[in-house]
Amino acid sequence: MADEVSRLKARLLEKENELDVLKNKLAQLEKNGTPFIELNDKVTTLTPLGSKALSNQDIVRYSRQLLLPELGVRGQQNLSQSSVLVVGCGGLGCPLALYLAAAGIGRLGLLDYDEVELSNLHRQVLHREESQGQAKALSAATAVNRLNSTIECVPYHLQLSSKNALPLIQQYDIVADCSDNVPTRYLVNDACVISGKPLVSASALRMEGQLTVYNYHGGPCYRCLYPVPPPAETVTNCSDGGVLGVVPGIMGCLQALEVIKIASGQGSSCGQQLVMFDALDTRFRSIRLRPRQPGCAVCGENPSVTQLLDYEALCGSAATDKCRRLNLLSKDQRITVQEYKAILDSATSHLLLDVRPPVEVDICQLPSSLNIPLTGLQRGNGDHIQLLKESIRRTKGQMSGDGLLPVYVICKLGNDSQKAVQLLEKMDDITVKDICGGLMAWSQKIDLTFPQY
Amino acid sequence: MVANPHSKPHSLCTFIDCWYAMVSANLEKESNTDSSFGPEGRYVAVTVLYFAKSAELTGHRSEVALLPVATSSGQLWARLLELHPSLAALQDQVVLAVRQQYVALGDQSIILADGDEVAVVPPLSGG
Ligand SMILES: [Zn+2]
Numbered sequence: 001m002a003d004e005v006s007r008l009k010a011r012l013l014e015k016e017n018e019l020d021v022l023k024n025k026l027a028q029l030e031k032n033g034t035p036f037i038e039l040n041d042k043v044t045t046l047t048p049l050g051s052k053a054l055s056n057q058d059i060v061r062y063s064r065q066l067l068l069p070e071l072g073v074r075g076q077q078n079l080s081q082s083s084v085l086v087v088g089c090g091g092l093g094c095p096l097a098l099y100l101a102a103a104g105i106g107r108l109g110l111l112d113y114d115e116v117e118l119s120n121l122h123r124q125v126l127h128r129e130e131s132q133g134q135a136k137a138l139s140a141a142t143a144v145n146r147l148n149s150t151i152e153c154v155p156y157h158l159q160l161s162s163k164n165a166l167p168l169i170q171q172y173d174i175v176a177d178c179s180d181n182v183p184t185r186y187l188v189n190d191a192c193v194i195s196g197k198p199l200v201s202a203s204a205l206r207m208e209g210q211l212t213v214y215n216y217h218g219g220p221c222y223r224c225l226y227p228v229p230p231p232a233e234t235v236t237n238c239s240d241g242g243v244l245g246v247v248p249g250i251m252g253c254l255q256a257l258e259v260i261k262i263a264s265g266q267g268s269s270c271g272q273q274l275v276m277f278d279a280l281d282t283r284f285r286s287i288r289l290r291p292r293q294p295g296c297a298v299c300g301e302n303p304s305v306t307q308l309l310d311y312e313a314l315c316g317s318a319a320t321d322k323c324r325r326l327n328l329l330s331k332d333q334r335i336t337v338q339e340y341k342a343i344l345d346s347a348t349s350h351l352l353l354d355v356r357p358p359v360e361v362d363i364c365q366l367p368s369s370l371n372i373p374l375t376g377l378q379r380g381n382g383d384h385i386q387l388l389k390e391s392i393r394r395t396k397g398q399m400s401g402d403g404l405l406p407v408y409v410i411c412k413l414g415n416d417s418q419k420a421v422q423l424l425e426k427m428d429d430i431t432v433k434d435i436c437g438g439l440m441a442w443s444q445k446i447d448l449t450f451p452q453y
Numbered sequence: 454m455v456a457n458p459h460s461k462p463h464s465l466c467t468f469i470d471c472w473y474a475m476v477s478a479n480l481e482k483e484s485n486t487d488s489s490f491g492p493e494g495r496y497v498a499v500t501v502l503y504f505a506k507s508a509e510l511t512g513h514r515s516e517v518a519l520l521p522v523a524t525s526s527g528q529l530w531a532r533l534l535e536l537h538p539s540l541a542a543l544q545d546q547v548v549l550a551v552r553q554q555y556v557a558l559g560d561q562s563i564i565l566a567d568g569d570e571v572a573v574v575p576p577l578s579g580g
Contacts, residue, residue: 092580180580205579208505226576230546234506238579248580274548274555276504276574280514287550287574290557321579 037145039138040156043168049081049106049152058150062104075264076104080151082263083107085172087160087188089140090114091123091238091248092178092202092255098126099256101144105263107152108144109172112136113159114320119453123245159319160184162308165191174262176255177201180238180321182229183311187319189214189222190308193299200258200268202251205241209251209277212270212289213258215299219271223305224293232317232324239321240412247279328418333425335433337441340408349399350406351391351430355420356439360412364439364451374416377423392430407432412453414438495522497567501533507547507573510539520571524563526556533573540573548574 025036054062054076065071084105086093089112100108114136116127124136131139137155144153158164160179169175169191177188177199185201192199198216202209215221254275258268274287298305312319335343343350354361354369361371370391376384396405407430409417417434424432435442443450496519508514520532530549534540540547549556550572551563565571 088580090580178580180578182578185576185578203577203580205505205577208577210505210574210577225548226546228545230576231542234542234546235578236506236509241579243579274574278504285572286553287548287572288554289548290555 037138037141037153037155039135039141040154041158043156043158043164043171044154046083046107046154046171049083051077051081053077054080058104061148061150065103070266071264075266078265079104079260079263080106082174083109083172084174084176084259084263085109085111085169086176086178087111087184088178088180089124089126089136090120090178090180091204091243091245092252093176094124094126094140095249095252096176096178096256096259097140097144098147099253100259101148101151101153103256103260104148105151105259107154107172109154109156109168110137110140110144111156111158111160111168112140113157119239123243123248125245125249160187162187162310165308166195169197170195172197174259175199176259177203178252178255181319182232182235182317183315183319185222186229186314187308187311190298190305193221193223194306194308198262198268198271200255200262200270202248202255204248204251205236205238205243207244207247207279209247209254209279211251211254211258211275211277212273213262213268214271216262216268216271218291220289220292221296221299223298224296224300225274225289227297229315232315233326235317237321237323240323244279247277250277250279323413324415325413326415326418329421329434333421333433334418334436335408336436337446340410340435340442341446343406343408348406349395350408351395353388353407353409353420355409355411355416360453363453366410366439366442369410374411374420377420392427396429404431405429408435409433410435410442411438413440496520497522497565497569499565499567499569499571502570502572504572504574505577506575507540507543510542511537518571520565522565524565525559526551526561526563527559529556529563529571530558533571543573543575546575548572548576550574 029036054073059066062076066073066076082105084100086097086109089097089110097108097110112135116131116134116136116139118132121127121129126140126143127136135157137157141153141155165187175188175192175197177185179185179188189199192215199214201214201222202211213219258270261268272289272291274289276285276287278285292299294301297303317324352366352369354365354371355374355377356371357373358371365371372384372388392405392407399405407424409420409432411417414434414437417438421432421434439450440452443452498517499520500515501518502515503511503513518536520529526549549558552569556563
């Protein structure tokens with residue numbers, strides 16, 4: 001009797017919650033004409049996905065793939081009972097989420113800590129101009145919902161961390177790593193190994209992409225392949241290396257293919273394979289990988305990693321793809337953009353050395369700067385060194401008196417300029433300093449018409 | 454179903470195979486005489502492909518390198534480091550593949566042949 005009462009009370013509460021959700025949805029729809037999607041700022045407990053037969057609507061919607069013997073009704077039902085967590089709603093996550101929703105995946109978790117910016121739109125094709133400033137997870141969920149309102153979308157506006165990763169990942173069947181930074185890749189890998197989930201992982205930069213399914217059917221995990229994280233200064237991200245939008249688009253589509261094969265029960269063949277896409281030659285290559293490594297720190301026989309760590313400390317970098325700020329020089333080796341503006345205004349003789357690659361100089365530059373890319377200085381390129389010496393000699397010739405010529409080094413953000421100062425500080429006849437924050441600081445603080453890129 | 458353009462009638466196929474075997478045997482003889490000899494025995498011309506960061510560090514996407522026929526994965530990497538000292542930045546962060554097969558850096562023995570493909574593949578992390 002008491003059992004029955006508490007059971008009914010619980011059901012009633014459940015129904016009341018459902019009513020509230022429906023009321024909210026209706027209010028949102030009446031107010032904005034767009035369906036209400038609740039954005040989660042923390043991990044919530046999800047109800048298990050039930051099994052249900054395909055409706056007539058489902059049969060029509062999925063008919064072209066139901067006809068495939070490789071999928072069929074069984075595969076479609078498997079899809080509708082599967083949940084996938086997409087970590088990162090950027091260049092990879094957008095096409096991935098779109099195809100998973102279109103194919104009828106049961107539940108789609110969409111996680112991103114970031115907001116939509118104009119510079120995202122060339123590759124993050126779910127977002128729209130009007131969504132600038134909106135949480136990417138919400139923007140992606142809204143777009144996905146427009147394509148297929150019958151699947152369940154759970155947007156998370158949060159940074160994946162050692163605290164929330166396990167409770168989140170444990171609630172999903174498959175995880176797709178669409179992140180844009182190294183610490184998150186190690187975190188997602190370890191969380192997937194600890195909770196026993198297959199990890200469909202892709203990455204893209206410039207004109208190249210990679211794809212592997214980790215922790216799947218005896219195959220390796222990310223750490224089996226890359227036991228030691230790369231030193232932070234050797235990692236190039238999309239915001240400083242660039243990427244052609246369609247390249248992550250292609251890789252995200254490949255990820256969707258592997259997720260759909262796993263979720264439908266067909267299985268992936270990328271569990272022990274590294275697929276590389278070379279967009280310059282439009283060529284795919286596959287490298288056959290070793291199986292899971294018994295000595296691996298997380299998936300091995302005696303793992304040293306049995307709970308999640310501080311991955312930003314492990315990798316020596318922040319879990320974002322925003323540019324890092326290096327601090328290589330002492331304070332007296334640097335000047336601010338305001339100080340440089342004063343030097344320009346007072347017409348003091350000096351040389352402005354822009355060490356960005358030519359492709360960036362083509363986008364924008366300050367007048368009268370000398371462009372010698374940092375790589376030229378690092379490799380000791382003869383022509384570049386000659387050009388620099390020549391320019392120093394000429395500018396020094398215009399100086400009154402015979403003091404040292406001030407050389408100011410500038411780049412995009414003030415990282416490469418510091419490396420250049422370190423290379424040049426031993427040079428004769430000059431004093432050399434870098435301009436803090438580079439051209440982007442110039443654009444923010446001195447000349448608002450100077451382009452940001 | 455589209456017919457496989459490589460499938461040929463059986464008899465013709467056998468003929469072509471024989472002819473191909475003959476030609477490649479001759480080629481091998483020629484390359485034997487062309488290949489250089491060094492302290493580690495015979496050298497062969499191998500195509501080295503550099504991906505991601507390694508292409509940036511070496512300034513090449515691919516190059517032909519003379520490498521010893523019999524070597525180990527560790528020596529192979531050491532040889533690439535001699536060619537491009539800048540690759541040292543990727544030490545321990547790279548997948549090395551010979552004929553599209555992963556090799557662990559160490560004493561795993563490797564037999565190379567003319568025209569083999571070696572790939573240097575650092576991870577990409579962007580998305
Ligand atoms: Zn492992």
